[in-house]
Amino acid sequence: MSTHTVDLDVQRRDVSPPAVARPRAxxxxxxxxxxxxxxxxxATISLFIGTRSAWTHAMLVHPPVAAVIxxxxxGILVCGVLALTVRTRRALVGVDAAVLVLAVALVVCxxxxxxxxxxxxxxxxxxxxxxxxxxxxxxxxxPWLFGTAKSAVTKTMSGGADLTYGYPPLTAxxxxxxxxxxxxxxxxxxxxxxxxxxxxxxxxxxxxxxWRSAATAVCLGFGILPGYARSGYPAIxxxxxxxxxxxxxxxxxxxxxxxxxxxxxxxxxxxACAAQQLAWFFAPFLLIGLxxxxxxxxxxxxASAVVTRFTGIAVLTWAGVNAYFAAQGFSAWLHGLLLPITxxxxxxxxxxxxxxxxxxxxxxxxxxxxxxxxxxxAGLLVATLLYARRLATAxxxxxxxxxxxxxxSQDGYFLMMTPLWLAAAATVPASSLAHAWQPRVxxxxxxxxKTAVAMALVTPALLCAAIAAASPPPLRMxxxxxxxxxxxxxxxxxxxxxxxxxxxxxxxxxxSRIGQGASNWWTTISGPxxxxxxSTAVxxxxxxxxxxxxPGAGERMYLIAVTGTPMTISTARVEATT
Numbered sequence: 245m246s247t248h249t250v251d252l253d254v255q256r257r258d259v260s261p262p263a264v265a266r267p268r269a270x271x272x273x274x275x276x277x278x279x280x281x282x283x284x285x286x287a288t289i290s291l292f293i294g295t296r297s298a299w300t301h302a303m304l305v306h307p308p309v310a311a312v313i314x315x316x317x318x319g320i321l322v323c324g325v326l327a328l329t330v331r332t333r334r335a336l337v338g339v340d341a342a343v344l345v346l347a348v349a350l351v352v353c354x355x356x357x358x359x360x361x362x363x364x365x366x367x368x369x370x371x372x373x374x375x376x377x378x379x380x381x382x383x384x385x386x387p388w389l390f391g392t393a394k395s396a397v398t399k400t401m402s403g404g405a406d407l408t409y410g411y412p413p414l415t416a417x418x419x420x421x422x423x424x425x426x427x428x429x430x431x432x433x434x435x436x437x438x439x440x441x442x443x444x445x446x447x448x449x450x451x452x453x454x455w456r457s458a459a460t461a462v463c464l465g466f467g468i469l470p471g472y473a474r475s476g477y478p479a480i481x482x483x484x485x486x487x488x489x490x491x492x493x494x495x496x497x498x499x500x501x502x503x504x505x506x507x508x509x510x511x512x513x514x515x516a517c518a519a520q521q522l523a524w525f526f527a528p529f530l531l532i533g534l535x536x537x538x539x540x541x542x543x544x545x546x547a548s549a550v551v552t553r554f555t556g557i558a559v560l561t562w563a564g565v566n567a568y569f570a571a572q573g574f575s576a577w578l579h580g581l582l583l584p585i586t587x588x589x590x591x592x593x594x595x596x597x598x599x600x601x602x603x604x605x606x607x608x609x610x611x612x613x614x615x616x617x618x619x620x621x622a623g624l625l626v627a628t629l630l631y632a633r634r635l636a637t638a639x640x641x642x643x644x645x646x647x648x649x650x651x652x653s654q655d656g657y658f659l660m661m662t663p664l665w666l667a668a669a670a671t672v673p674a675s676s677l678a679h680a681w682q683p684r685v686x687x688x689x690x691x692x693x694k695t696a697v698a699m700a701l702v703t704p705a706l707l708c709a710a711i712a713a714a715s716p717p718p719l720r721m722x723x724x725x726x727x728x729x730x731x732x733x734x735x736x737x738x739x740x741x742x743x744x745x746x747x748x749x750x751x752x753x754x755x756s757r758i759g760q761g762a763s764n765w766w767t768t769i770s771g772p773x774x775x776x777x778x779s780t781a782v783x784x785x786x787x788x789x790x791x792x793x794x795p796g797a798g799e800r801m802y803l804i805a806v807t808g809t810p811m812t813i814s815t816a817r818v819e820a821t822t
Contacts, residue, residue, distance in 0.1 A: 276336040280454035284327040284336060287343050287457035290465025291320050291350060298350070301357055309353050316353075319346045333453065340457045344448055347464035348441055351473075355437045358474050359430045363395040365476020368436075369428035371409045371416035376423055381409055381416065381569060383576030399590040401610075402808030403753030403765055410583030414519040414565050415478040433473070436480040440464070440473040443484025447663055450491040455670040463663050472660060478520040479660045485516035486523060490640050490667040493530060494537045494676045497550035502557075510554045514561025521584055522661060525621070525643040529628055531555060533639045536632035539681035547681075588651075588808050590755075590762055595653025599713040600813060602760070606717030606804075608746055610811035613651045616708035621646035623701035630697065632680040637672055640664035649709050651811070718746045719775075719805050719814035727794065727820050734791040737769065738803055738818060740783040744775045751775070752805040754785045756818065758795050762804060764788035794820055 295313060302310035323346065326339045361369065366389040374381045385407040390397040397405040409416070415435060422431035444463035448456045463469055473480045489509045496506045513530070516523035531551060539547035569577045579586075591601040591610070600607035624642050628635045635642065640661065647657040724739040735756075744750055751774045754766040771783030785803075795801045801818040 274332050274334075276330070276333045277454060280333070280336060281327055283454060283461075284340055284343065284457040285324065287340070287347075287461040287465055288320055288323045288327055290461040291316070291343070291346055293465065294354075294467040295350060298354055298357060302353070306357060309356050312349065313353055316346050316350055337453050337456070340448075340453070340460070343457055344445070344460045344464075347460050348444075351437065351441060351464055351470045354470055355433065355474055359433045359437075360394065361429045361433045361474070361476035363390060363397065364478065365429055365432045365436070366390075366395045367409050368411070368416050368419060368476050368478060369423075369432040371411075371413070372419035372423055372432060373428050375413075375416055375420040380572055380576070381413060382573060382580035384408060398587070399755070399762060399765065400808065401588045401590055401753075401806045401811050403751075403806075406583065406587050406589070408580060408583070410580050410587070411478045411520055412518045412566065412581055413569050414515060415481045417565065418481070429476070432476045436476050436478070437470070437473040439481040439484040440469055443480075443487045443663070446484070447487045447491070447667060450488065451667070451670045455666070458666055458670070459663065462666050468659055469663075472656065477656075477660070479522050479656075482516040482520035482523045483661060483663060485512045485519060486526065486661070486664055487667060489513050489516070489530065490664040492671045493533065493639075493668075494636075494672060496534055497538050497554060498541070500538075500542050500546050500550055502550065502553055506554060507557055510557035511561045514558035515565065517558070518562045518565035521581070522643075522657065525646070526640070526661070526664075527558070528625055529639040529643055532625065532628050533632060533636035533677075533680075536629070536636060536680040536682065537677065540679045584652075588811060590806065591651050591813065592761070593650075593653035593657075594655050595648040595650060596709055596713065597649075597651050597653060600715075601815075604713075604717075605816070606719075606812065606814040607712055607715045608718035608810070608812045609712050609715040610651060610813060612708040612712035612715075613649055614811075616705045616712065617646045617648075617650040619708060620649055620702060620705035623705060627698060627701050630682060630685070631694070632682055633674075633677050636677050636680060637668060637674055640668040646705075649705060716745070717814035718744060718748075718750055718807070718812045719752060720745055721803070721805065721814055721816040723803060723816050723818060725818055725820055728791065733794045733820070735787060735794060735801075735818065735820070736791050737784055737786045738766075740771075740785060740803070740805075740816075741780065742771075742775060742783060742805065742814075743780040744777055747777045748810065749774045749776050750807045750812065752783075752807055752814075754783070754803060754805050756787065756792055757802045757804055757815075758799055763792065766803075 295316070299310050299313045302313060319342065323339055323343050327336070330336050330339060367386070370386050370389060371381045374384070387407050389395055390407065397407065399405050419432045419435045422434055426434060440463065444459060447459040447463065451459055469480065489512050496502070496509055502510070513523070513527060517527060534554065535547055535551045538550050542550070566577070591597050597610070597613050600610065624645060628639065628642065644658045644661065647653050720743040722741040725735055726737045726739070728734055728736050742752065754768065756763045756766065766785040766787050769784040769786055772781050775781050802815050803818050805814045806812065
């Protein structure tokens, strides 16, 4: 073989490997990231949550729905396989879309099986009915809506209950025309379920591709938010409207122009505030973050102008939704909107107030929990302004911390807005706020100074919470329980010897508690309406309905005495004696 031929062979050998390697390199670049596969798989697995119980219930009452759920089971299994085997990013995005479709189908099946709603849905349905027939919505008591297992009444510390509509009107407005074709309760829950689906799809579309299945899991797969939607919670409508507001919010007003996107965000924020009060707490944190970002870019005057235009559009949207109802009866409308804040509802939730409600004999200064919540909210707002570069990434989470200190601190206030947490994590990186404006305060630039400022901002709230938790109960109570064995062991009355240990006259109202929730109010058969300071009186109280079953093995029953002004609670254990 000639030297020339050998040289050609060498050249061929040298050239051939790159030609084979090039497709491999392209395939590796186009391959989905492993954490994207993990997100898709987690979303797929989340669809199993609650699906068996829905299928079991459907087999009893609506077999065609059970058949659809069975098909969804097959889809879940197929998506699980595809999530681990597809080779390209585009294919995995297709699997993400399939998982979303399955989640939506399961949510619709859940609504078909249970669309009666709870007290929130019943109130919204009645408000929509009032709107449809041109009658007033606010300030109208509707006692017939309550008393069932699904429609619990919200009791107040003054011994009464809230029987009126206490939410902004947008959800009821949306439900009113739907009542033309559906039962009122179904219309209300269809609006909230539809809003959840729309918000979930919107979030899915707006998030970067690897994060999309996380939206499916958080919004639909875990089953928590669909449950609230089927119950008819107006907060779900607010959530759906806040999704486009929260996604990439630092881009709002970039360059000094709101543009269509910025105006849409402002309209959605105003509409969310017209749907449920939780949006009110998010709005100021968002505005502070926007101002900090825009001021760093544009300067103080231009930033103020942009944020003012944004706020103005939001306020006009909110006012447009509320105008008819305010004109119909301004005082009743304002009272209804502020009702969740001013009603002094009975203690409930998983927050710090549980110290006084569940773990001690009570507190004579429950109002200080409310003060603590308001002070913490104010402190967090100031902290967000001072340290926007660090804290503004969490504007979708910070507002709910104050609820942990409130007298009503149930977890729904925290978890119904969790999709906004995801929106911030996926679309608001720390780099987008790295140059945000922060006020220059002398001597507050060092590490220790910042720690001192942070402590100063939260200390007033912590002190108020400590006062509420450490205060003793205002009433010292000794109980004598009267029971019967027919038809089953039950309490028929309790004699209460109560001593007011405070310097304020108290008007106690009595109820019982087994576990976390209070019963309906007991009837006071005898005893003074108000107990004078440092005095003792004997009350005889009877359970609602004339008797209350004794607690089971391992359970404990307590009698609580609450007052509205000031807000206090006293607790004593009920034991069967006679």
